[in-house]
């Protein structure tokens with residue numbers, strides 16, 4: 621894109637962003653994203669689930685897709701947690717998992733905000749909300765020690781949110 625506008629590349633890119641919303645049309649190699657992730661192999665699997673991903677992904681559409689998918693996954697986990705609460709007759713267990721539900725309510729809010737931040741181009745706030753998700757699932761994890769499935773879900777969502785944070789940094793031009 622820059623090569624076709626040799627005179628004032630930055631100006632033209634900004635102009636294109638404004639007119640055609642092309643600012644996020646930037647392809648990054650999956651390896652460059654996942655090498656920054658704590659769990660590169662999980663990162664790889666998750667990113668390959670993005671439609672159109674082969675060796676690289678468009679970081680803008682991948683961000684939206686992953687935020688939306690994380691939202692759906694978080695909702696499924698809330699359903700699972702409600703079932704655990706309903707099934708249990710132990711007050712302490714019910715309380716632990718109710719607390720997890722609150723963590724996950726916060727996750728849904730953070731993901732909604734991450735999406736808004738993405739849309740408004742506030743990538744530092746998008747990164748911040750990814751970090752909120754990570755913290756919330758870690759909080760839930762300490763209480764859900766007797767549910768393998770919730771802990772698997774927590775780890776999966778933490779892997780998602782780390783990718784969202786990395787993509788936010790790419791979008792912000794840090795890489």
Ligand SMILES: *[C@@H]1O[C@H](CO)[C@@H](O)[C@H](O)[C@H]1NC(C)=O
Nearest residue numbers: 700701702703704705706707
């Ligand atoms: C809740 O109980 C039902 C009926 O016993 C069972 O089928 C289901 O798997 C249980 N769910 C959870 C999350 O433990």
Ligand SMILES: *[C@@H]1O[C@H](CO)[C@@H](O)[C@H](O)[C@H]1NC(C)=O
Nearest residue numbers: 737740741742743744745746
């Ligand atoms: C980004 O979002 C944060 C939190 O909502 C806000 O405080 C900050 O002013 C925003 N930055 C820009 C550049 O809009």
